[in-house]
Amino acid sequence: MAGWSEHTGQAVGLPLENVDTDQLIPARFMSAPRSAGYGGYLLHDLRQGPDGAPDPAFPLNRAEGASILIARRNFGCGSSREAAVYALADAGFRVVVAPSFGDIFASNAVGNGVLPARVTDADAESLLNRAPLALTVDLEACELRHKGGTVPFEIDPVWRLKLINGWDDIDLTRAYGDRIAAHATRWAAQAPWSVPPG
Amino acid sequence: MTGAPATLFDKLWSAHEVVRRDDGASLLWVDRHLVHEGSHHGFAKLAARDLPVARPDLTFAVADHYVPTRGVPAVGSDIARMIRQLAENAARHGIRHFGMGDARQGIVHVIGPELGLTLPGLLVVCGDSHTSTHGALGAMAFGIGATEVAHVLATQTLWQKKPRRMRLRFDGALGPGVGAKDMALNWIARLGADGAGGHAIEYAGSAVRALSVEGRLTLCNLSIEGGGRLGIVAPDAATLDWLRGRDFAPADWDHAAEAWAALVSDPDAVFDREEVIDATEIAPIVTWGTSPEEALPITATVPDPDRAGAAADRVRAALDYMGLVPGRPLIGTPVDQVFIGSCTNARIEDLRAAAAVLAGRRARVPGRVSPGSAQVAAQAMAEGLDRVFIEAGLDWVGSGCSMCVGMNGDLVAPGMRCASTTNRNFRGRQGPGARTHLMSPAMVAAAAVTGTLADVRPLLKGRV
Numbered sequence: 108m109a110g111w112s113e114h115t116g117q118a119v120g121l122p123l124e125n126v127d128t129d130q131l132i133p134a135r136f137m138s139a140p141r142s143a144g145y146g147g148y149l150l151h152d153l154r155q156g157p158d159g160a161p162d163p164a165f166p167l168n169r170a171e172g173a174s175i176l177i178a179r180r181n182f183g184c185g186s187s188r189e190a191a192v193y194a195l196a197d198a199g200f201r202v203v204v205a206p207s208f209g210d211i212f213a214s215n216a217v218g219n220g221v222l223p224a225r226v227t228d229a230d231a232e233s234l235l236n237r238a239p240l241a242l243t244v245d246l247e248a249c250e251l252r253h254k255g256g257t258v259p260f261e262i263d264p265v266w267r268l269k270l271i272n273g274w275d276d277i278d279l280t281r282a283y284g285d286r287i288a289a290h291a292t293r294w295a296a297q298a299p300w301s302v303p304p305g
Numbered sequence: 306m307t308g309a310p311a312t313l314f315d316k317l318w319s320a321h322e323v324v325r326r327d328d329g330a331s332l333l334w335v336d337r338h339l340v341h342e343g344s345h346h347g348f349a350k351l352a353a354r355d356l357p358v359a360r361p362d363l364t365f366a367v368a369d370h371y372v373p374t375r376g377v378p379a380v381g382s383d384i385a386r387m388i389r390q391l392a393e394n395a396a397r398h399g400i401r402h403f404g405m406g407d408a409r410q411g412i413v414h415v416i417g418p419e420l421g422l423t424l425p426g427l428l429v430v431c432g433d434s435h436t437s438t439h440g441a442l443g444a445m446a447f448g449i450g451a452t453e454v455a456h457v458l459a460t461q462t463l464w465q466k467k468p469r470r471m472r473l474r475f476d477g478a479l480g481p482g483v484g485a486k487d488m489a490l491n492w493i494a495r496l497g498a499d500g501a502g503g504h505a506i507e508y509a510g511s512a513v514r515a516l517s518v519e520g521r522l523t524l525c526n527l528s529i530e531g532g533g534r535l536g537i538v539a540p541d542a543a544t545l546d547w548l549r550g551r552d553f554a555p556a557d558w559d560h561a562a563e564a565w566a567a568l569v570s571d572p573d574a575v576f577d578r579e580e581v582i583d584a585t586e587i588a589p590i591v592t593w594g595t596s597p598e599e600a601l602p603i604t605a606t607v608p609d610p611d612r613a614g615a616a617a618d619r620v621r622a623a624l625d626y627m628g629l630v631p632g633r634p635l636i637g638t639p640v641d642q643v644f645i646g647s648c649t650n651a652r653i654e655d656l657r658a659a660a661a662v663l664a665g666r667r668a669r670v671p672g673r674v675s676p677g678s679a680q681v682a683a684q685a686m687a688e689g690l691d692r693v694f695i696e697a698g699l700d701w702v703g704s705g706c707s708m709c710v711g712m713n714g715d716l717v718a719p720g721m722r723c724a725s726t727t728n729r730n731f732r733g734r735q736g737p738g739a740r741t742h743l744m745s746p747a748m749v750a751a752a753a754v755t756g757t758l759a760d761v762r763p764l765l766k767g768r769v
């Protein structure tokens with residue numbers, strides 16, 4: 108995963124609360140391998156009208172090339188399906204701006220280089236009012252900048268570093284191999300039932 | 306114990322912390338890693354790096370999300386491929402696997418506790434958000450994404466930032482016909498679907514103590530629907546009685562039981578947040594909207610968007626999707642079908658609660674009953690519960706996730722209204738255009754016999 112610290116792109120507004128992972132990608136698409144590309148599944152059932160044709164009123168259908176999504180509270184609530192992030196990433200999104208996120212979704216996002224940027228309710232509303240708009244996302248300063256001003260955002264410091272450095276956890280963790288082995292040995296002695304009978 | 310007073314969660318966390326980095330991230334040792342068909346992305350990431358599974362003996366695979374609850378999957382179908390892929394990954398890495406037809410197969414969050422794979426004090430993870438269920442036994446358990454699944458497969462550890470600590474106390478006794486599902490929907494409606502965001506919830510109070518282990522599993526299952534990272538209940542005599550003799554229960558039981566006695570929050574432990582709910586005031590609850598927070602006592606009326614203030618648009622959109630009219634009583638809303646199943650409410654007590662309402666009565670609408678595991682199915686059949694469901698006119702099918710998520714093809718048709726014991730009423734969760742009302746198994750049984758949303762309490766008179 109490549110790290111990044113600044114991104115400028117077009118931001119599109121999705122003025123909804125509780126955009127859950129079943130909206131982000133309906134379950135029926137999840138058996139596909141990632142190599143197939145998940146972008147076409149993003150918000151699939153919200154993007155289409157009852158007749159199956161793209162709904163022209165839906166914001167994402169009017170925002171070709173957008174890379175930043177602005178939404179209301181509790182974005183990405185629901186399932187642990189990382190496919191929800193694959194759908195966003197494969198559709199070109201690098202940043203989601205919202206007042207709160209589902210915890211597992213946020214962690215999955217960071218694991219895929221997508222920033223879940225937390226802003227106040229008031230800032231989310233004011234950005235939604237201006238959308239679509241051009242935004243610069245500065246991970247160093249934790250700021251969103253647009254022509255009309257600057258909005259601060261919050262991100263867990265651990266996640267911020269991970270996004271900037273593009274760290275790969277598996278490689279990082281292997282450097283702790285000795286400590287892991289020592290812990291495993293001590294714990295198996297202290298709680299023998301933690302290792303199930305063969 | 307020495308040192309500062311600690312919460313149960315603090316104790317579980319520190320027992321599993323291998324290292325803590327300066328930036329606050331902790332590397333945690335994982336005791337049980339449960340995988341299912343949906344874990345294919347995690348296995349693919351492992352294969353891309355050509356890495357082995359670090360601890361196959363601590364990893365268990367079960368087919369649940371895609372398994373047909375009737376018959377076998379069509380040759381060459383996507384479903385057959387998903388089930389085979391899991392079996393192949395398990396075989397390749399030497400992972401114990403409970404596939405279709407295995408006597409120990411079932412929904413991952415039903416079989417983990419049932420087999421004694423989940424034990425007090427352990428860290429359990431799975432690529433599924435309802436892993437919070439396992440906390441009912443005093444384990445630390447939470448859902449992870451595919452990148453994390455690959456990390457656990459490769460290292461048997463996980464990087465996590467410690468969540469904040471929240472205690473949610475239910476004081477007093479529940480009324481008749483009210484259970485764990487109602488407690489859960491009550492607090493989620495009160496605090497919101499992100500109400501416990503960033504927190505590990507410890508459930509406490511007399512109403513939680515009085516719950517059976519099955520009830521606690523239901524309560525912990527729904528932690529994620531209120532935004533909680535995980536839910537835990539301190540183990541007690543009920544936990545130990547429930548676990549003793551399970552397939553993977555400790556050989557040295559007394560030693561384990563003695564260690565588990567320390568798994569409580571110290572009396573003066575400090576939580577980051579405390580919430581208290583009066584259990585005596587909880588009524589049977591149903592959801593009316595498209596988020597679990599959109600829930601009301603069955604005796605209420607459908608909310609009016611014009612009185613919802615800032616939430617007006619959301620309420621209007623939800624009612625539009627659900628096909629409900631503001632101001633009408635919830636009771637009497639016709640339903641098209643019912644579903645009893647899922648990791649929330651398909652354990653033996655759930656089936657008994659539904660059967661108590663259905664016995665000697667006919668369902669007015671079609672419905673499906675999918676026991677949570679093959680073992681639950683066997684127990685239910687030994688008690689004659691399958692006959693009760695069948696004689697009421699419902700379908701008794703095999704175990705799996707089934708209509709909770711519809712991946713196996715068990716779907717609610719567009720526009721149809723389903724009274725369901727599951728955990729998510731999201732748009733399209735049970736199928737495109739499906740209208741889901743979440744409620745307890747007894748309430749679903751009441752909906753079946755009346756053909757409408759109904760209060761189960763009058764139907765229980767003289768029965769329990």
Ligand code: SF4
Pocket residue numbers: 369370412413414433435647648649705706707709710728
């Ligand atoms: S029953 Fe539903 S919620 Fe539970 S694991 Fe299966 S799909 Fe997930």
